[in-house]
Amino acid sequence: MPPKTDNKKKARDDALQFLETLEINDDEDTANSLPAETTASSAEVTNADDGGGDEKKDPKSMLKFIDDLTESAKRSASPLADNSTSEPAATEAEAAASSAPGNSWSWGGIWGQAAALVEQNSQLKSGLGKLKESIEQVRQTEASKAIGSRVKTLVNQENFAKLSGDLKRSLDTVIDSIAPPILEHEVFNVHLANNIGDEGIEGVVYRTMDAVFDFHGCGEINLKSASQQLSEAPEMQTKRGDTFTLPKGFDGGYGAAVTAIQYIQHATEASAKGKAPSPAAEDNPDQARAGSPLFNRAQKTELLVAIQPFSVIPIEDQGFLGLCVVLRDASRSVTLRTFSQMLPLSCWALPRDQIVAADVDMSLGSSVNMGTDSVVQRRQEMNEECLYEAVMLAIKTLCNEYLTMRPPTAASTDAKPI
Structure with missing residues (x-):
């Protein structure tokens, strides 16, 4: 089993490498000193520093880098097992990793879901605004105003009385045509x-x-x-x-x-x-x-x-x-x-x-x-x-x-x- 000092030294080196990526623009030294798993993330952060200057870095790249750094620290902190037990342990770890791929999560995935939700909400608001504008345009048209005035005229009580009289006469005519009075x-x-x-x-x-x-x-x-x-x-x-x-x-x-x-x-x-x-005659x-x-x-x-x-x-x-x-x-x-x-x-x-x-x-x-x-x-x-x-x-x-x-x-x- 390697000594504990080697683990601490490796963790310290990883932390120094992270600080160097935030302040130093030397991409080549950073890429050579970091492990293979963090090379891509470090390069992305470095490129963002070169291009942006004092501007804010991409939040997705930063979160991805944090996820990679966390995984690297976990692997470096775990002690190495004996040769007799290393192979069964590795086999169990691979089986556990393969059996629960859906339970893994990352800061970048959460950020992406939140961004997608915000985008959908903005699209929904935009659609509702367009719908309200369309309804208002329809109300302001001449045809809509004419229909509204026509409906108000039909609701008039006199027109209702006239319509009921016409319907009654039509009904009487139909009844007399089908079954005339005998x-x-x-x-x-x-x-x-x-x-x-x-x-x-x-x-x-x-x-x-x-x-x-x-x-x-x-x-x-x-x-x-x-x-x-x-x-x-x-x-x-x-x-x-x-x-x-x-x-x-x-x-x-x-x-x-x-x-x-x-x-x-x-x-x-x-x-x-x-x-x-007389009104009383109605009860007769x-x-x-x-x-x-x-x-x-x-x-x-x-x-x-x-x-x-x-x-x-x-x-x-x-x-x-x-x-x-x-x-x-x-x-x-x-x-x-x-x-x-x-x-x-x-x-x-x-x-x-x-x-x-x-x-x-x-x-x-x-x-x-x-x-x-x-x-x-x-x-x-x-x-x-x-x-x-x-x-x-x-x-x-x-x-x-x-x-x-x-x-x-x-x-x-x-x-x-x-």
């Missing part, structure tokens, strides 16, 4: 002038008309009572059980029915003109249904129906009760009338729930009252059924005639309210 969507608003004074008549009229219109497939029936309008004209009303308030003859019955229809028509027109839609299911698109596209027809009782005496000392029923469609200028079969005058008596026991002088002929015994009650019940059936047959006859002879289309799709 007669089944027609709605008939019936105004009933019931001068009999029995609330049960309204149900009979509605069920009869609904059955006939459904049989013909002609739409929907909405029945509205006109009793409120008739209550404002007492002279046109008849009193149940009082024969003096009944019109006399067929002409009298027909004239009273036509007068009632005209009166209701004028009253309905006046109320429709002066009545404004009928109003909600009437506001649906299907209801608006459906054909609406206004019908007037009047039922007027009258008395007739075809035979001496024997009176009968008749019913004149008139149906009018103002939109088609159609007026139909019919007369029911003759009923006994006793059918005009008060309903059974209003009968009172009273002695009446029949010679006066001013009233028709029934007794309270069970036989008379059953007779009165049958009379009411006959009265309802007479109304039902008259309504059925008029509706069937109206649906079979009316024009296919109305003069106006949206008929005026009557």
Whole structure:
């Protein structure tokens, strides 16, 4: 084993050589004194000193030289083994060096990675700056300004309302082209002038008309009572059980029915003109249904129906009760009338729930009252059924005639309210 003094001397010589490369420009002496591993690095540092003068040396060359110097010091500081153990140790060192080449590092490698990262960062900043400049140039162009003003114009509320209206009309046109409205969507608003004074008549009229219109497939029936309008004209009303308030003859019955229809028509027109839609009506299911698109596209027809009782005496000392029923469609200028079969005058008596026991002088002929015994009650019940059936047959006859002879289309799709 060589003495330790030789190792110290060699390390001192290496340090002196490093100092000489920093201060002395003698490249040849430095190259001869340094080991072979540090010759290249020393030459690079010397050349940098000659060319740069007082300028700063290349940091990569300096770091490379430090790495070489460190490796040389490690090799010189390690003691030499015996001849018997030198070969196995060298073999193990070579195996360790070859097994972990990826774990080695150097100051020059770290410096290179840092420099590459800085360069990439500068390139990224440069790219972002160019992108911002391009965006700003696009914003300043005339085409971009025109597009911005166009978008602001489209956002206007009036244009939105106009666009929605156009879309709605286009949608309705497409729907009508694909599936045009059919007669089944027609709605008939019936105004009933019931001068009999029995609330049960309204149900009979509605069920009869609904059955006939459904049989013909002609739409929907909405029945509205006109009793409120008739209550404002007492002279046109008849009193149940009082024969003096009944019109006399067929002409009298027909004239009273036509007068009632005209009166209701004028009253309905006046109320429709002066009545404004109330906000509370929106909660009504009928109003909600009437506001649906299907209801608006459906054909609406206004019908007037009047039922007027009258008395007739075809035979001496024997009176009968008749019913004149008139149906009018103002939109088609159609007026139909019919007369029911003759009923006994006793059918005009008060309903059974209003009968009172009273002695009446029949010679006066001013009233028709029934007794309270069970036989008379059953007779009165049958009379009411006959009265309802007479109304039902008259309504059925008029509706069937109206649906079979009316024009296919109305003069106006949206008929005026009557």
